[in-house]
Structure formats: C-alpha cells, structure tokens
Amino acid sequence: MDEAKHHVVVVGAGFGGLELTRALAGAPVRITMIDKRNHHLFQPLLYQVATTSLATSEIAWPIRHLLRKRKDVTTLLGNVTGVDRAGKRVLLEDGSSVAYDTLVLATGARHAYFGHDEWEPFAPGLKTLEDATTIRRRILLAFEEGERETDPAKRQALLTLVIVGGGPTGVELAGTIVELAHDTLRGEFRNIDTRQARVVLIEAGDRILANFAPELSAYAQKALERLGVTVELGRPVTHLDAEGVVFGDTHLPARTILWAAGVAASPAAEWLGATADRAARVLVEPDLTVPGSPEIFVIGDTAHLLRPDGKPVPGVAPAAKQQGKHVAATIKARLAGDTAPRPFRYRHDGDLATIGKRAAAIDFGWIKLTGWLAWWLWGIAHIYFLIDFRNRLAVTLSWLWIYFTGQRSARLITQGDGGKG
Amino acid sequence: MDEAKHHVVVVGAGFGGLELTRALAGAPVRITMIDKRNHHLFQPLLYQVATTSLATSEIAWPIRHLLRKRKDVTTLLGNVTGVDRAGKRVLLEDGSSVAYDTLVLATGARHAYFGHDEWEPFAPGLKTLEDATTIRRRILLAFEEGERETDPAKRQALLTLVIVGGGPTGVELAGTIVELAHDTLRGEFRNIDTRQARVVLIEAGDRILANFAPELSAYAQKALERLGVTVELGRPVTHLDAEGVVFGDTHLPARTILWAAGVAASPAAEWLGATADRAARVLVEPDLTVPGSPEIFVIGDTAHLLRPDGKPVPGVAPAAKQQGKHVAATIKARLAGDTAPRPFRYRHDGDLATIGKRAAAIDFGWIKLTGWLAWWLWGIAHIYFLIDFRNRLAVTLSWLWIYFTGQRSARLITQGDGGKG
Numbered sequence: 001m002d003e004a005k006h007h008v009v010v011v012g013a014g015f016g017g018l019e020l021t022r023a024l025a026g027a028p029v030r031i032t033m034i035d036k037r038n039h040h041l042f043q044p045l046l047y048q049v050a051t052t053s054l055a056t057s058e059i060a061w062p063i064r065h066l067l068r069k070r071k072d073v074t075t076l077l078g079n080v081t082g083v084d085r086a087g088k089r090v091l092l093e094d095g096s097s098v099a100y101d102t103l104v105l106a107t108g109a110r111h112a113y114f115g116h117d118e119w120e121p122f123a124p125g126l127k128t129l130e131d132a133t134t135i136r137r138r139i140l141l142a143f144e145e146g147e148r149e150t151d152p153a154k155r156q157a158l159l160t161l162v163i164v165g166g167g168p169t170g171v172e173l174a175g176t177i178v179e180l181a182h183d184t185l186r187g188e189f190r191n192i193d194t195r196q197a198r199v200v201l202i203e204a205g206d207r208i209l210a211n212f213a214p215e216l217s218a219y220a221q222k223a224l225e226r227l228g229v230t231v232e233l234g235r236p237v238t239h240l241d242a243e244g245v246v247f248g249d250t251h252l253p254a255r256t257i258l259w260a261a262g263v264a265a266s267p268a269a270e271w272l273g274a275t276a277d278r279a280a281r282v283l284v285e286p287d288l289t290v291p292g293s294p295e296i297f298v299i300g301d302t303a304h305l306l307r308p309d310g311k312p313v314p315g316v317a318p319a320a321k322q323q324g325k326h327v328a329a330t331i332k333a334r335l336a337g338d339t340a341p342r343p344f345r346y347r348h349d350g351d352l353a354t355i356g357k358r359a360a361a362i363d364f365g366w367i368k369l370t371g372w373l374a375w376w377l378w379g380i381a382h383i384y385f386l387i388d389f390r391n392r393l394a395v396t397l398s399w400l401w402i403y404f405t406g407q408r409s410a411r412l413i414t415q416g417d418g419g420k421g
Numbered sequence: 422m423d424e425a426k427h428h429v430v431v432v433g434a435g436f437g438g439l440e441l442t443r444a445l446a447g448a449p450v451r452i453t454m455i456d457k458r459n460h461h462l463f464q465p466l467l468y469q470v471a472t473t474s475l476a477t478s479e480i481a482w483p484i485r486h487l488l489r490k491r492k493d494v495t496t497l498l499g500n501v502t503g504v505d506r507a508g509k510r511v512l513l514e515d516g517s518s519v520a521y522d523t524l525v526l527a528t529g530a531r532h533a534y535f536g537h538d539e540w541e542p543f544a545p546g547l548k549t550l551e552d553a554t555t556i557r558r559r560i561l562l563a564f565e566e567g568e569r570e571t572d573p574a575k576r577q578a579l580l581t582l583v584i585v586g587g588g589p590t591g592v593e594l595a596g597t598i599v600e601l602a603h604d605t606l607r608g609e610f611r612n613i614d615t616r617q618a619r620v621v622l623i624e625a626g627d628r629i630l631a632n633f634a635p636e637l638s639a640y641a642q643k644a645l646e647r648l649g650v651t652v653e654l655g656r657p658v659t660h661l662d663a664e665g666v667v668f669g670d671t672h673l674p675a676r677t678i679l680w681a682a683g684v685a686a687s688p689a690a691e692w693l694g695a696t697a698d699r700a701a702r703v704l705v706e707p708d709l710t711v712p713g714s715p716e717i718f719v720i721g722d723t724a725h726l727l728r729p730d731g732k733p734v735p736g737v738a739p740a741a742k743q744q745g746k747h748v749a750a751t752i753k754a755r756l757a758g759d760t761a762p763r764p765f766r767y768r769h770d771g772d773l774a775t776i777g778k779r780a781a782a783i784d785f786g787w788i789k790l791t792g793w794l795a796w797w798l799w800g801i802a803h804i805y806f807l808i809d810f811r812n813r814l815a816v817t818l819s820w821l822w823i824y825f826t827g828q829r830s831a832r833l834i835t836q837g838d839g840g841k842g
Binding site for chain 1 (some may be wrong): 458459460476477478479481482483485486488489492495496497498499515517550561562565566568569608609610611612814815818828831832833834
C-alpha cells in the first residue's frame with residue numbers, strides 16, 4: 001500500500017463505518033479499519049438470536065471478509081483506548097498506536113442503566129452477540145428451572161419474564177418471547193404448562209413505540225396483548241434485583257428481567273476530551289466534525305446532532321449509513337481541494353417494529369402500515385439489507401421454518417453466564 | 422404419568438442415552454432423562470464448529486424437543502453429583518434427588534491430560550460446544566494478532582498451529598485448519614500471508630489413525646501432507662505452555678495448541694464407588710450392569726468392556742447406540758419376567774476420518790475406501806445420521822457452500838475465553 005497516500009483511520013465497523021469505507025472506494029486514500037470485534041453485527045436482528053430464532057453466525061460476518069476485495073483497506077482487531085489529537089494518533093490497548101490524517105469514530109453505543117449500573121447483572125441489555133446468548137440462556141433456563149421447581153410461588157416467578165422499555169427492541173423481545181413460551185415450547189415440559197408463562201412489558205412513558213405515530217403505538221399494544229403480553233405504562237422501574245422488579249407501588253416477582261430502556265454512547269467523547277450530551281454522545285458540528293479538529297469526524301450512535309426541527313438525529317442504522325456516506329463525500333471533496341464545510345442533513349425513511357411473527361408496525365410518515373402485510377414488508381426489507389448472500393439464504397430458511405412449524409433452531413443453553421454459546 | 426410404573430432414570434442424552442430411550446418406546450415404564458446440558462450434541466461434527474464450518478446450532482438440539490412426543494419421558498436439566506445405590510436414588514447438585522427402579526448411566530467422557538492437567542489452559546480439548554467455540558476463537562485470534570505483530574519470530578509462533586494426537590479428531594482438525602488458513606482466509610490480511618501458516622500434527626505413536634488399517638494410516642498421512650500439514654510421529658509431547666510445545670528434543674514455538682490426545686470417562690465410577698480402568702471407565706459385567714447392582718447399567722464412553730478378542734469396545738457413537746439398544750431390550754425382557762443375563766456383543770461397523778474437504782479414509786474391515794468417493798460417503802452418512810431434518814438441510818447447505826466457495830459461515834470471535842460465542 002502506498003504509505004504516502006492520505007490515511008483515513010475508521011474506528012468501528014458498524015453500519016456507519018462500513019458505509020463510509022464503501023463510499024471511499026476508489027478515492028486516493030488508504031484506509032485502516034479498527035474494531036474490537038472481528039465481526040460486523042446486524043443489530044436489527046439481534047433480538048432474534050436472543051430469542052432462539054437465529055444463530056449467531058446468521059447475523060454477523062467477519063469484517064475482513066466483507067472488505068477482502070478492498071486492497072486499500074487494512075483491517076485490525078484492536079481495542080482503542082484514546083486519541084492523541086495533537087499527535088494525530090489513535091492509541092490501542094496493546095500500547096501501539098496508529099497515525100491518521102483523517103479519523104472517523106463510529107463506535108456505536110452500549111445499553112445504559114442511567115445511574116443504576118448495579119441493575120446490569122439482573123437485567124442484561126442487548127447490544128452484542130454475547131448479550132444475545134446471555135439473554136437466550138436466561139430465558140431457556142427459566143423454563144428448565146420451572147420444570148424442576150416444586151414451590152408454586154417460585155415457579156410463577158420463574159415463569160414471569162419482564163422486559164423494561166417499550167421501544168422497538170422491547171416490543172420485539174416481548175412479542176417473540178411470548179411466542180417462544182406459548183407456541184415453540186408448548187408440550188415439551190411435563191411439570192409446567194409454558195402457556196402459563198407471563199410476559200410483562202414495562203414502559204415508563206404513556207405509550208410504547210413513542211417515536212411512532214400514536215395510532216401505531218395503540219396498534220402495537222393491542223397486537224402484543226392479543227399475543228398474551230401484559231403492557232404496563234406510565235410507571236418507571238424504581239428497583240430491580242434477582243427476585244423481581246418494582247414499578248410504581250407494584251412489586252412483581254420475576255426471575256428473568258431484560259433491559260431495553262436506554263443506551264449510552266461509546267467512550268469516544270472521553271478519548272477526544274470533547275463535550276458530550278447526557279448519553280455520552282459527542283456534540284459535533286453540522287458537518288459531523290469535532291469542534292476544533294476538522295480532521296476528526298464522529299458518526300452514528302456516538303454523535304449528537306440536532307435536526308432543523310430541533311429533534312436529535314435518531315440512533316438508527318439508516319442515520320449512521322447516511323452520515324458515513326456524507327463524511328466519505330466530505331473527505332473526497334477536501335482531497336479535491338474543496339474545503340468548504342458540508343452540513344449533514346438527515347433523511348428520515350421511517351420506523352419499523354415487529355410484533356411476533358404475524359404483525360408489524362411501519363411508519364413511513366406519508367404512509368402507515370400494520371398487520372401481516374407490514375410483517376412481510378419488514379421481513380423482506382431486512383433480508384434485503386443482510387449484507388452477505390449466504391446469510392440472506394440462511395435467514396430466509398430459518399424464518400420460513402419458524403413461520404410454518406413454530407420451531408426455532410437455536411435453542412441452546414451453553415454453560416457460564418456472560419454469553420457463552 | 423402413572424407413578425406406579427417401573428421408573429427408568431437415564432443420565433446423559435448422548436448417543437447411548439437417546440438410543441436407549443427410543444428403544445424403550447411403548448414399554449411399560451416411565452422414564453426420566455437427566456442431562457447437565459439442555460442439548461444433545463452431535464460430537465462427530467464438533468470439529469467443524471471449532472474450525473468455523475458449522476454453527477453451534479447446526480449440530481446440537483434441545484433434548485426435550487427431541488423427546489417432545491414421548492409423554493412417558495420427563496426431561497430434567499440437572500447436574501448429577503452421586504448415586505445412593507442402597508436407597509436407589511440419583512443425587513443432584515441442587516440437593517434434590519430422583520428415585521429409580523432401573524438406572525442407566527450414559528454420561529460420556531471428557532478430554533484428559535494424563536497427569537498434566539496444568540496443560541489444559543494452553544491446549545484446549547474438544548468435547549463440548551464451549552470447547553469448540555474456544556478453539557474457534559483461539560485459531561482466529563492467532564491470525565488477527567499475527568496481522569498486528571511486527572516481530573517476525575513472534576509472528577511465526579502466532580502462525581504455527583499444533584494439534585496433539587493423531588486420532589480421527591486430530592486428523593480432522595489438522596486437515597480443516599490448514600484449509601482454513603491456506604484457502605478460506607487467503608487474501609483477507611494485508612501484513613501476513615496466511616499460506617505461511619504452519620499446521621503441525623504430533624502423534625506419539627508410529628502412525629496416525631492407529632485403529633485403522635496401516636495402509637489407511639499411510640494414505641491419511643500423505644493426504645494431510647499434500648494439504649500442507651506437517652506430521653510428526655514417534656515422539657510424545659513432554660511439555661507445553663503458552664510459548665509452545667516440546668516433543669523429543671524439539672521445542673516448537675506455537676501460540677495455538679489443540680489437544681486431541683486422549684479422553685477420560687465421566688465421574689460415574691466415583692458416584693457408584695465402582696472399580697474403574699485407567700481412563701476412569703466403569704468395569705461392567707458382560708450384560709453392562711455394575712457388579713453387585715443388576716439394576717444399574719453403564720453404557721457408552723463411561724463403560725469398560727472387553728470383546729472376545731480381548732480388545733476393549735471402542736468409545737465411538739455406534740458402540741454407545743448398540744449398548745443403548747441392548748440395555749433397552751434387557752429392561753423389557755426383565756419386565757416380561759425373563760431375568761437371565763443377556764451379554765452384550767459389539768458389532769464393529771468400521772472407522773471413518775475425513776482429511777480436509779476432498780479426501781477421507783473409511784475402514785469397513787471387509788472394504789477400505791479413500792479419496793473423494795470416501796469423502797462423499799462420509800458426508801452423506803453423517804448428514805443421514807443428523808437427527809433433525811432441518812439440521813440436515815442446514816448442514817448440507819453449509820457444506821455445499823464451503824465445498825464450492827471455500828468460504829466458511831461461522832468465523833466469529835466472541836469475547837472472553839472459555840467458549841463464548
């Protein structure tokens with residue numbers, strides 16, 4: 001590789017980082033892609049791994065395989081610990097560092113407990129493959145322990161599964177878990193009836209899917225309740241532990257609690273010593289650069305940018321992709337001598353959420369869809385967006401199998417917590 | 422379930438335990454199946470998970486799903502810690518116990534280091550899904566670290582992968598790993614040439630596949646060497662650690678060492694206070710009962726039984742299945758009033774091993790097969806033996822994909838050691 005070429009270092013091979021790298025194809029640059037994982041994760045389908053519908057390898061691909069044809073890209077597995085803005089170097093955990101001409105931080109977000117980190121052991125969130133296999137293990141173990149438990153109260157607590165947070169992830173988890181319990185596992189136990197399992201979705205606000213149009217929130221709630229989910233609105237969770245969860249004046253004994261209530265950005269702001277919002281997102285300039293460092297861009301869930309209407313750009317895959325494309329264009333323009341700032345404008349394509357395997361809610365703004373048609377549209381869209389052809393095929397087969405047999409393919413409990421398997 | 426019925430407790434849902442349960446269908450008994458995992462594992466293909474060819478869920482199925490139609494069977498996830506022979510109870514880790522009329526122990530084997538347990542952290546073996554994902558992680562990390570490593574000696578150590586033990590597992594691991602390095606990963610790295618990776622198979626004896634006919638051992642060795650594997654014979658490993666392995670007077674620097682050199686039985690002998698052989702296998706009567714306890718059977722890798730020719734019954738899936746069937750027949754005969762001892766006779770069907778994705782060695786005794794024909798036969802046989810139709814389909818697709826593209830579907834490094842992912 002031509003060492004003399006302008007060196008773009010990209011940290012994070014999520015939707016934003018990959019889109020940026022794609023859009024830089026053919027540009028007079030050399031690229032180093034650094035990620036602490038060896039795989040790109042298709043997060044929109046992560047909840048399906050957590051609920052035994054898909055295998056881990058169906059929604060994750062080796063980054064260097066995705067970029068294998070790009071001889072201008074070097075992929076490194078490494079843990080970034082800081083950025084030397086003056087020396088223009090990215091610092092890695094192993095003590096080495098990588099020099100850059102342009103730096104793009106696309107390091108995403110983790111789930112957050114807003115001052116209640118002590119809740120994490122009892123209520124795992126869903127951001128990584130390990131999170132998904134941990135949740136999968138907890139859900140399946142609850143039923144296994146229920147089958148052995150003789151005390152009725154303890155058994156009911158084992159068969160009560162709580163999801164905290166009524167956003168798309170919470171809704172999708174609740175809908176799939178209730179199907180898993182009432183449909184997939186039915187008839188396989190001798191001492192419990194899995195249809196007695198309670199799935200409770202707790203949302204602090206006054207409706208689920210708050211970003212969607214109100215009628216879609218109402219539809220999604222009805223659809224969940226039809227599946228057997230109990231939806232609790234308007235009372236935030238004030239305490240949770242191994243025994244259960246407290247919201248308002250209700251104490252609900254539950255041995256399985258899942259966290260879908262909030263995220264915080266990666267430590268990029270700390271690395272840069274930059275100003276961040278409450279969720280640790282870097283406050284970027286309209287052109288997505290870091291104030292004072294025009295050669296450093298922050299995109300995706302790690303960036304905080306307001307839209308003309310004053311609302312923040314949402315932390316969704318399309319926003320990250322649009323920002324990746326935009327920054328790539330900015331880099332190319334600069335190399336061509338055009339250094340004028342290029343403000344980013346977010347185009348909102350719409351919001352989607354599935355409710356079980358029969359219904360979905362889609363809000364394109366100009367049109368709103370619900371029911372089985374929306375579900376199929378959602379499915380086709382997601383299969384289309386799956387990067388790798390073979391995974392499209394594998395996921396399509398897995399889904400058709402589940403759709404027609406109700407059986408799920410990845411019902412594995414592997415030992416130890418923290419996401420083995 | 423009719424509590425009055427004769428209660429058969431089966432510990433272990435491997436090939437032996439499942440075959441026994443199947444063969445007891447319709448018998449006047451109720452069955453409790455206890456396993457410490459929730460899944461049956463198709464161990465003959467475990468090396469393909471370790472080498473990124475198959476996903477974990479393609480070779481493992483929930484036990485209670487396999488037995489869902491058997492209303493006479495209760496499946497329990499539980500860890501057996503002992504057997505009360507006088508009180509006829511199986512003791513579980515959680516303090517509870519299960520009474521039995523007839524007990525069948527089919528608890529299998531673990532890999533063993535023969536007095537060198539300190540080697541385990543440096544040379545993981547391959548018996549569980551976690552073992553497989555640990556090995557997968559180590560292999561992939563070696564190349565990732567090699568891409569970052571600048572010291573030539575350290576880099577060579579990272580690109581040297583050692584397999585200890587020249588049995589079928591060692592041969593299959595070596596052949597697949599060398600293909601992974603030289604074929605699958607080729608062209609995806611910028612600082613290393615994965616074709617420079619060295620794969621070394623170390624066997625203490627004078628030939629690999631010692632149970633096979635000598636000409637097949639010679640064929641397998643040539644086939645491995647053609648793929649690029651270095652085969653070292655006649656010198657046992659005397660030391661190994663994080664830096665490498667010592668055999669004879671050779672010290673080979675290697676950062677990835679895999680253990681395929683031996684197994685020891687589960688602690689069943691301890692639970693029973695029964696006599697065991699060097700590998701901890703229970704010395705059973707000709708009818709597979711435990712001396713002094715005709716109501717307790719031990720089958721599969723946990724049992725030690727000599728054949729008429731003085732050779733022990735091998736620890737392979739067909740032997741475990743035959744013993745499961747035999748014990749089921751004995752139980753039925755007893756319930757019908759025929760209590761005469763029924764000695765077990767092992768029928769040897771043959772030995773198989775694959776070498777990479779183009780060759781295999783099959784020894785049926787009366788006929789010996791090698792080359793691509795043997796490979797296809799092996800593949801068809803294994804797909805046939807896969808229990809669940811959907812997995813047959815999934816595995817077939819995965820294999821055809823690998824066969825024609827050289828690409829593997831499960832190249833995931835997940836965090837933490839001990840088999841996450």
